[in-house]
Amino acid sequence: VMKRKFAITLALVLSLSLGCTACSSTGESSGASGSGTSASNAPSFNLKLAGIKTEDDPATQAMNRFAEILDQKSDLNITVKTYPNSVLGGSNDMLSGMPTGLTDLFYNTLSCYPWLEGAQKFNAVTAPFLWDSQEEFQAFLDSETAQQWFEEAAQATGVRVLAARGELPPRELTANVPVENADDFSGLKIRTAESALVQETMKKLGATPVVVPLGDLYMALSQGTVDAQENNFITVCNSSLYEVQSYFMQTDYIRDVGAIFISENVWQQMTPEQQSAVKAAAEEAVEYEAGLVEQQMQETMDFLNENMTYVEVDVKSIQDKLGKDFYQELDAAGALWPTGTMDEIMAFKDSYTCLLYTSPSPRDCS
Secondary structure (H helix, E strand, O other): HHHHHHHHHHHHHHHHHHHOOOOOOOOOOOOOOOOOOOOOOOOOOOEEEEEOOOOHHHHHHHHHHHHHHHOOOHOOEEEEEEEOOOOOOOOHHHHHHHHHHHEEEEEEEHHHHHOOOOOHHHHHHHHHOOOOOHHHHHHHOOHHHHHHHHHHHHHOOOOOEEEEEEEEEOOEEEEEEOOOOHHOOOOOEEEEOOHHHHHHHHHHOOOEEEEOOOOHHHHHHHHOOOOOOOOOOOHHHHHHHHHHEEEEEEEEEEOOOOEEEEEEHHHHHHHHHHHHHHHHHHHHHHHHHHHHHHHHHHHHHHHHHHHOEEEEOHHHHHHHHHHHHHHHHHHHEEEEEEOHHHHHHHHHHHHHHHHHHHHHHHOOHH
C-alpha cells in the first residue's frame, strides 16, 4: 500500500514538472478493481503517437484505433493525437528521441527495437528461419523469458514495448528460377537488405548476397544483376517485382509483429489503472492491424498466383542446412546480440516442441 501511495504521489509531482495537468476532483471511482484510486486523482496526458506509414496503411489505421479506444475512456484523462507518415521523423529518430520527449508513443514493428542500445537481444528473434510457425514466435514473445527481456530493455533504453503481437507479412522469396529446397540456394545471387544477419544466412546456404536498395531493385532484377530477392509479398506487388521475377516461394523466413512503444518517463507517471488501459488498447490496436493485413495478404496471394508461378519450398531442408550451430556461432560472437541470448531462445524452442507434440497431456520436458 505504501508503495502504491508513493507511486501515485511521485506520478503527480512528475506530471506537474513535465507540464501534465492533473484533473479536477469529481469524486467518481475509476472502476479499477482493488485500486481505490479515483479518476480525479489521476494525472492528465496529452500524448503524441508517431508512425512512419501512410494514411491508408493498416499500421496507421491501427494507430487511429488506439487513439479512439483511449478517447472513449474519458475517465482515464488520456488523449492521443496521431502523427503518421514520418511527419515527426524517421524510425530511428523517433525511437531514440522518445526519452527526451520527441514523441510519447511510436507505432512500428518489434524488429526496430534493437536499434536502441540495450535492446539488442531482440535482434535474435528475427534470425532467419528460426521459428517454425507464427504461433511458436508469439508464444516466445509471451513467455517469461521474453517478458524479462522487455522489462530489462525498458530500463536500459527508456523506451517500453506496450504490445508486441499480431502477425505481419513475413519476408519471402522470389526468383527467376524455382527454389524448391536448400540446395537450390547454391550459386544464387540474391538481393538482401543491408543486414549482416541476413547476409551471413545466405552465405551459409551457398548463395551470394548482394545489397541493393529497394528503389533500385526492379532495375537490378530486370538487368540480371541479381537472380532473386527477399521481401514480403505485399512489397513484391507494390513494387511491381512480379514483372521481373517468374517464381515466388513462401518461406516465412523472417517473422515480425506489430509493436507500440511508449516513453518510460511517461509510463512511470501513469497510475496502475492508466497503465493497464493503455496496454490493453495497444494490444487491441496491433491485433486490429493484423486483421487488416490478413485481408490484404489474401488479395495479394490471389494476384501473385495470376502473375507468377508458385513453388512449394522445403523450409525444413533449409533449417537443417543451417543447423543450430549456425545460430550458436552467431551467439558466441556477441556482435549481433549479447552472448547467451540464443541459448535462451533454443531452451524455449525445445520446451515448446516438447509440449506441442505431447499435448493434450504434456509430459515432463526437463
